[in-house]
Amino acid sequence: MTGVIDIKETYFSRFSELERALGEREGSPLHRLRQLAIERFAELGFPTTDDEEWRFTNVAPLAQVSFRLPAANEPPAVELKQLLPSWLQAAAGPRLVFVNGRMIPTWSNTDGLPPGVVVTSLGQRLATGAVPAPLGRYADFDVHPFVALNTAFFREGAVVALPKGCVLTDPIHLVWISAAAGEPIMTHPRHLILAGVQTQARIVESYFGPEGAVYFTNAVTEVVLEESAIVEHTKVQQESTEAFHLAAVQVHQDRDSRFTSHAIALGGGLVRNDINVILDAPGTEATLNGLYVGTGRQLIDNHTRIDHARPHGASHELYKGILDGQARGVFNGKIYVHPGAQKTDAKQTNKTLLLSDEAQINSKPQLEIYADDVKCTHGATIGQVAEDMLFYLRTRGIGQDEARRLLTFAFANEVLERLSVEPLRAWLEARFLQSPTAGRETHR
């Protein structure tokens, strides 16, 4: 299992396995798409640190494991109940639960949705031969090798579609669990969210796996907001600290739409999150909140890109990180203001709290502005727990460790308090107050 594998050979042979299993018609649009994607992946290969976009994130460890595709309905190696954290058990709303790459109907529930709303398994859709039209239209696999890999390999995920005017009060939960026995598996979750005109919805993606397990999650989510749609997308990642988690979220916004992302990264050994938002019509607004928490030898890389393509767009971005042990963080925030995108208002902030001497962060704002009447600001801070605050708390009788936890929580809370899914927010708050880097729920 160790030693460098031949990437091309391995992934091509897995691809053939998949083709055999799916039996998709040669020349069908979906098959064509997969073919193009695997070919593109073969050309791109895994990125190296020479690639500017991957400078601080060495994915070489990924090439040391030969991941297999999970078998059909491979049972979880751990009891599901143990893998679902309490917040998810308490959360209201429809849900699709996926285990080892397959949707589990008995754990899923889409009852009571308003008429016309689609919340369904992509796998079931593909089985009927009906490919949701915009799938693959937004997430570009030309430059991003892992999007190419996902596009070649996806077979499950969620399709969510909201007809005009539909307002959902409860969030929709998309739960992805990797817990297979035997050799390490890879899964390629693919979610498609289509928010029609004047719709309103919240989507919560969550990722879990038993601590210590080695596996590879390579997710792609496409979110399309039509006119005046309001979408809040929350992603909570609590993978095993031995797992690889790569995920790209591609968002396309039409006129007057509002998109909010909360990206909470707690687990994973090697983690890379890409969020690309295109404000492709006037009057749009995007808010990107992020919290990354790492300890041990975790590497968590957040790359965001906001394209202000039209005038009167606003974006607000706040990413905060807490790094302990030898954990490393990367934040790269690109804001690209296209010619003609006048009156753009973009604000980006990245703050990292380093709890140990060996923890590290590489923070890089990247502003490219090709319009003249815009307001763009960015700021980055890196620091330790403030000694004067610590002292103040201690003079009130609060012990040193508790004071540290409290201040770390306070740091995280600026992001946490924005979460609208209350069971999740409350659970995270309790976790932080117990231990600053207790991102993952400990499994017995």
Added chain:
Amino acid sequence: MLTIFNLHARVGDNEILKGVNLKVRAGEVHAIMGPNGSGKSTLAGVLAGRDVFEVTEGDVLFDGKNLLEMDPEERAREGVFLAFQYPVEIPGVSNTYFLKAAVNAIRKHRGLEELDAMDFMNLMKEKLKILHIDEDLLKRPVNEGFSGGEKKRNEIFQMAVLEPRLCILDETDSGLDIDALRTVADGVNALRSPDRAFLVITHYQRLLNYIVPDKVHVLFDGRIVKSGGKELALELESKGYGWIEEELAHAARA
């Protein structure tokens, strides 16, 4: 209750306290006055356990225990409270959460049971009422965005809640309007008892009209150079510190 003996402290190479001697008995109120930069806040900081101040000589006994050996939290649990000259803002931590953690840490140390949410809120409300402070305070993050006066009131509120035995007030009266000053005075007077002592650092007589000191000390260049009764404060207010300097110079020549 508190005995300070020949206390020397410095920051880096800069010696700030140069042999402070002071004895405070339970039930007493001592005022400490002195020009800017004379070391008043340094003395308060050393008593509270700020580690930027390095104690190079001397002893501090609190109820017979060596205060200087204790961590700041231990001192607080033993009953030492410092109302800061410049209270620290702590964004993201609500006053409620902060005070609950503090109250329960101190109760635990005293062998008492932790307060549940209900009893804790009742205690908060009772104390807020005594001090005529709005309940809003509880929800707000500790001192964040507070005006100077609000911060000082919050210090007094914390003192009222934690019920310490030795209360050190570092210029809690500076820059306060008359209402806020009354809050401070009410807070102190409500706590006055035979087994509690106060060390009131101030530049002005104003607060001492409400909290009458048993003794007044002048801290000058890191030493207590003069002590007297409450009338000394009046004298300092009207005459300033010049005459003390002259007295010192005179004594040095003699």
